[in-house]
Amino acid sequence: xxxxxxxxxxxxxxxKLMNLCRSFFDKQELAYDAEDAVQETLLRLWQMQxxxxxxxxxEALAMLIxxxxxxxxxKLNKEQHxxxxxxxxxxxxxxxxxxxxxxDTEQIISNALAKLPRTxxxxxxxxxxxxxxxxxxxTCNATPTSTKxxxxxxxxxxxxxxxIGRNKK
Amino acid sequence: xxxxxxITKRRQLAEKYLNAETTVEEEHMLHDFYSQAEAPLTLEDxxxxxxxxxxxxxxxxxxxxxxxxxxxxxxxxxxPERHGKTISLYWFIPAAAAAVIAFFLLTTSQEQQMIEQNPxxxxxxxxxxxxxxxxxxxxxxxxxxxxxxxxxxPRKTAHRHKRKEANAGIHVAEMTEAANYxxxxxxxxxxxxxxxxxxxxxxxxxxxxxxxxxxxxxxGHSYRVMPINM
Numbered sequence: 001x002x003x004x005x006x007x008x009x010x011x012x013x014x015x016k017l018m019n020l021c022r023s024f025f026d027k028q029e030l031a032y033d034a035e036d037a038v039q040e041t042l043l044r045l046w047q048m049q050x051x052x053x054x055x056x057x058x059e060a061l062a063m064l065i066x067x068x069x070x071x072x073x074x075k076l077n078k079e080q081h082x083x084x085x086x087x088x089x090x091x092x093x094x095x096x097x098x099x100x101x102x103x104d105t106e107q108i109i110s111n112a113l114a115k116l117p118r119t120x121x122x123x124x125x126x127x128x129x130x131x132x133x134x135x136x137x138x139t140c141n142a143t144p145t146s147t148k149x150x151x152x153x154x155x156x157x158x159x160x161x162x163x164i165g166r167n168k169k
Numbered sequence: 170x171x172x173x174x175x176i177t178k179r180r181q182l183a184e185k186y187l188n189a190e191t192t193v194e195e196e197h198m199l200h201d202f203y204s205q206a207e208a209p210l211t212l213e214d215x216x217x218x219x220x221x222x223x224x225x226x227x228x229x230x231x232x233x234x235x236x237x238x239x240x241x242x243x244x245x246x247x248x249p250e251r252h253g254k255t256i257s258l259y260w261f262i263p264a265a266a267a268a269v270i271a272f273f274l275l276t277t278s279q280e281q282q283m284i285e286q287n288p289x290x291x292x293x294x295x296x297x298x299x300x301x302x303x304x305x306x307x308x309x310x311x312x313x314x315x316x317x318x319x320x321x322x323p324r325k326t327a328h329r330h331k332r333k334e335a336n337a338g339i340h341v342a343e344m345t346e347a348a349n350y351x352x353x354x355x356x357x358x359x360x361x362x363x364x365x366x367x368x369x370x371x372x373x374x375x376x377x378x379x380x381x382x383x384x385x386x387x388x389g390h391s392y393r394v395m396p397i398n399m
Contacts, residue, residue, distance in 0.1 A: 027245060044231055067241035068234055074244075109223040125227035130193050152189035155220065159187060162219045 003135055006049065010042050010138045013062045017041055020063060024070045032073055035141070039122055041066040042139040046131055108165030112158050120154035127151055171195065173202045176211070183217050200225070368397075 021034035021041075044065045045058070055061040113121060119140065126136045137147040171178050179202070185191045186199055203218040204225075210218065359370040366384040373379075382395045 024241065024245065044233075047231070048233070064235075064238050065233060067238040068231070071237040071240050105219070105222075109219065109226060112223055113226065121227060124224050127193075127196070128224040128228055130197075132193065133189075148189045152187065155187050155189065158223055159216060159220055162223065163216055166216070166219070 003132060006046060006135055007138045009045070009058045009062070010135075013059050014038060014042070014141065016059070017062060017066050020066050021070060028074055030074065030077055032077070036118055036122075037066065037069050037073060039119070039140050040069045043122065043126055043129070043131075044069065046126070046135065046139065047129060108162060111165060112161035115161055116154055116157065120150055120157075123147065123151050124154050124158075171198070173198055180213065183213070186217075 017038045018034055021037040024030075025032050025034055025037075041062060045062050048061070048065075052058060052061070116124070123136055123140065126139060131139070133144045133147050133151075136142075136151075137144045140147065142150075171182055173179050173182065182191065182195060182199060186196060191199070199217070200221050203214070203221045206214070206218065357372045359372065361368040361370070366382050368380055368382055370378055370380045380397045382397055384393055384395075
């Protein structure tokens with residue numbers, strides 16, 4: 001799929017995806033931003049560009065992906081709200097301790113990523129996947145200039161957090 | 170093409186990267202360099218290596234699933250989950266049928282034996298005997314003896330009850346035939362699953378129907394019969 005093709009699909013399908021995701025979150029009473037789900041959907045659509053020829057209608061594929069994204073968010077939300085019992089707390093603490101000892105670097109990276117806003121995380125991911133600034137802007141419903149600014153800010157912030165983490169080590 | 174092995178050029182490229190001014194190709198080049206770097210790296214290089222590693226972790230390999238799409242449609246339609254009830258009924262129907270037949274056979278035959286051998290009081294627990302169909306026979310002068318019977322008889326019933334449970338898959342027609350054999354003129358039985366319980370309606374030939382609720386105790390190891398609308 002050419003970059004222009006993706007932009008055309010993304011632009012035309014975005015309102016439908018937004019309606020679908022919004023109605024799902026309303027129905028499930030989930031306080032989740034439909035915009036995030038749409039961005040995630042378009043990113044996944046972009047990741048599937050090699051397999052797009054298998055699907056006759058990219059729009060239908062986008063809707064299918066959006067449904068997957070919504071269910072993933074619903075499950076994630078349930079997991080986050082499930083109360084932890086004492087056993088799982090202990091296991092969690094032990095695992096966290098082991099992680100601190102054996103995987104300091106991973107811990108630093110995870111902490112740094114967690115401190116970024118979701119949109120910035122997603123923009124970094126899109127860029128790491130090889131999307132152009134224009135494609136990222138289309139996916140995130142932003143201008144290329146603001147996209148570039150946000151990616152720049154995200155990278156610098158990440159670098160700063162990573163440096164602090166490394167110095168603490 | 171930038172020579173990435175040159176430390177000065179690499180620093181310039183790293184600076185461009187942080188300012189989001191690099192092309193996709195230049196970013197790939199940086200990524201490849203830091204992921205394969207074997208030579209001792211400077212502190213700045215190590216920071217860049219960490220940053221590359223971090224952005225790598227953001228990549229998400231997702232699998233497109235039709236099941237999730239179906240689940241989405243189901244939730245939007247407000248339909249209940251498909252599993253659960255069907256599975257519980259799968260084990261419950263034959264088990265309940267076995268419990269019903271065991272219940273009617275045992276209560277009828279035991280009472281007949283009781284009357285013949287020991288015409289004294291018999292206090293049967295109310296969860297096993299329907300009060301209307303099988304009225305309690307109480308004798309005022311043999312309270313002690315009847316109490317002993319009341320303790321021992323349900324135990325026997327429970328043993329035989331369990332043996333019958335193994336005989337799953339019994340039809341309503343067989344139950345009717347068995348009950349009629351025990352001189353209970355039953356025309357038919359109606360089994361109605363309701364959630365995790367089974368409602369059994371006995372329809373005798375005299376027209377006075379009676380209903381019972383059967384539900385499983387101990388995860389299906391035993392069954393309890395409760396008369397209703399008596």
